[in-house]
Amino acid sequence: MDKKGAFVAVSYAIILGSVVYFSGNSISTAADINAKELYMTHCKTCHGEDGKPTDLGLGLEARDFTSPEWQAQISDEKIIKQINDGTPEKMFPFKEKLSQEEIKALVPIVRGFGKK
Template sequence: MKKALYGLVVLLLFSVVQFNVSDTFADKIGYKKIFTNNCQKCHGKDGKGTKRGKGLGVPNFTDSEWQDATTDKQMITAITNGKKKMPKQGHKLSPEEIKAVVKYIRFFAPKKRR
């Protein structure tokens, strides 16, 4: 009986460690850094768009309607291949990096009131 309890504790600890490892891995891709280096000059630190970006017609990433209307797939396509005044990034960023930065763009969404 004691042995089973010990096993359970080990299992729990293991899952905590695993959770942290995958968290660290996600951060290794460094979506924030990618955004700061490649996107911020147009999309702005706050995701609303800089003066330059607004002049080019960037969407407001903090707009919940825009967030709801835009799929991850659509963003990946726009980032990879470019879209109108938005420069393509497919030659600079790997598919994994692009996926990570899409995740970062979702952080700009306002918290939903329920």
């Protein structure tokens, strides 16, 4: 292979690599997920800006995320499961809408409401 051939081969490898990388399902890494923004976009309507349920949330019986009792009895796994699966007629599932990384990133946000 001459010099030019090698250059072309390397360029191809880079292009191919980026195509595979950017077309992947989970292009977002933990670092570029803005969990607070995700919460404000998808959760605030029912769970409130500060974790206290809105009137809409209250009507559907959403919990108060600022309650120490609620924080104490729920596990991270349950929070993740709830965001994934939702509750029929109350909270819609987010597993189609958000990536697993994004859902996991929301756990500390929900936890954060419990800390004064």
